[in-house]
Amino acid sequence: MNANVSTAADSLLQQLGNRPRPKVGIILGSGLGGLADQISDALKIDYESIPGFVRSTAGGHRGQLIFGELQSVPVVAMAGRFHRYEGWTNDQAAFPVEVMHAIGADSLIVSNAAGGVSPKLAVGDIVILKDHLNWMGGTFQFNQARLIQKQGKESSEVIGGINRGQIYDQPMAKIAQESAMKAGFSANFGTYLATLGPTYETRAEYRMMRKLGADVVGMSTVPEVLVANALGMRVLGLSMVSNVADPDRPNVANHEEVLLAGQAAGAKMETIVRGVLRRGVLRNCPESTSRTSP
Numbered sequence: 001m002n003a004n005v006s007t008a009a010d011s012l013l014q015q016l017g018n019r020p021r022p023k024v025g026i027i028l029g030s031g032l033g034g035l036a037d038q039i040s041d042a043l044k045i046d047y048e049s050i051p052g053f054v055r056s057t058a059g060g061h062r063g064q065l066i067f068g069e070l071q072s073v074p075v076v077a078m079a080g081r082f083h084r085y086e087g088w089t090n091d092q093a094a095f096p097v098e099v100m101h102a103i104g105a106d107s108l109i110v111s112n113a114a115g116g117v118s119p120k121l122a123v124g125d126i127v128i129l130k131d132h133l134n135w136m137g138g139t140f141q142f143n144q145a146r147l148i149q150k151q152g153k154e155s156s157e158v159i160g161g162i163n164r165g166q167i168y169d170q171p172m173a174k175i176a177q178e179s180a181m182k183a184g185f186s187a188n189f190g191t192y193l194a195t196l197g198p199t200y201e202t203r204a205e206y207r208m209m210r211k212l213g214a215d216v217v218g219m220s221t222v223p224e225v226l227v228a229n230a231l232g233m234r235v236l237g238l239s240m241v242s243n244v245a246d247p248d249r250p251n252v253a254n255h256e257e258v259l260l261a262g263q264a265a266g267a268k269m270e271t272i273v274r275g276v277l278r279r280g281v282l283r284n285c286p287e288s289t290s291r292t293s294p
C-alpha cells in the first residue's frame with residue numbers, strides 16, 4: 001500500500017475508533033449530496049483534515065467524508081468529489097477510492113450528473129452504467145508505481161491490468177434496475193463518456209458523441225472507477241441526467257441547472273442506492289459474486 005494511502009487510512013481508522021469499518025464507498029455527484037444526510041450515526045470528517053485529500057472547489061460539493069450506516073450497511077460517502085477540470089490529476093481524483101478500499105470497502109457506488117446524449121433521455125432520468133468511453137486521458141502514477149510495487153510485475157504487464165474491461169458489476173447493476181422498477185420508475189443501462197471539462201459540449205460534439213454510442217456525458221467518475229477496478233472492488237455507476245444534450249435543440253447547459261436537477265432526482269438516486277445496499281452488496285447473495293459487465 002502506498003505510504004500516502006496508509007497514512008490517510010491510519011488517520012481515519014483512528015477517528016473511527018470502534019465503529020464498524022465501511023464495506024461500501026459512495027461518491028456523490030453534483031447536486032446529489034442529499035443522500036449524505038440520510039446516513040445514520042454520521043461521523044463527518046472534512047477533507048482538509050485527511051492526509052492526501054485535495055479540496056473540492058466545484059459548486060455543490062461539500063468536501064466531507066461521511067461515515068455511518070445506510071440500510072444497516074456500514075458506508076463511507078464522499079460528499080464532494082474531485083474533478084480533473086479543477087486541476088487535479090487522475091491519481092488525486094481517485095485517491096479517496098484507494099483510501100476507502102484500504103479501510104475496508106469492497107464495493108463502490110459512484111454517482112454523477114451528466115448530459116443526456118441519447119435522444120431517449122430526459123432531465124431527471126437515471127442511467128445505470130454498463131461501460132464508459134474515457135476521453136479524459138492522462139496517466140495514473142497508480143499504474144506505474146503502486147500496482148507494480150504491489151504485484152512486483154513489469155509495467156507492461158501491469159498497465160493492461162488496470163482496466164480489466166469489465167468494470168461495472170452486472171449483479172449490482174441488475175439490482176439497481178430492479179430497485180427502480182419496484183419504486184415505479186425506469187432506469188436503463190447506458191454508456192458514460194468522460195470528458196476533461198469544464199466546458200459543456202457544442203451541438204456538433206453532442207452529435208458526434210451520440211454517433212459514437214455515448215448515452216450520457218460527464219466530467220468525472222472514470223478515474224475513480226478505474227482505480228476501484230484495479231483494486232478488485234465491485235463498481236456500480238449511476239448517472240443522473242441533469243440536462244438534455246440535444247444537438248438540434250440549442251440550450252446551453254449550466255452548473256446551476258445541473259445542481260437543481262440533481263436535487264430533484266435525489267430521491268430516485270437514494271431509492272436505487274438503498275435497494276442495492278439492502279439486496280445486493282453485502283448479503284453475498286450468490287449472483288452478486290460473479291464479476292461480469294451488464
Ligand SMILES: O=P(O)(O)O[C@H]1O[C@H](CO)[C@@H](O)[C@H]1O
Nearest residue numbers: 029030112113219220255258
Ligand atoms: O460529475 P459530477 O461531479 O456529478 O458533476 C458534473 O456536473 C458538473 C457540470 O455541471 C461537472 O462537474 C460534471 O462532472
Ligand SMILES: Nc1nc2[nH]cnc2c(=O)[nH]1
Nearest residue numbers: 113114115195217218219
Ligand atoms: N461534459 C458534460 N458534463 C456534464 N455534466 C452535466 N451535464 C453535462 C454535459 O452536458 N456535458
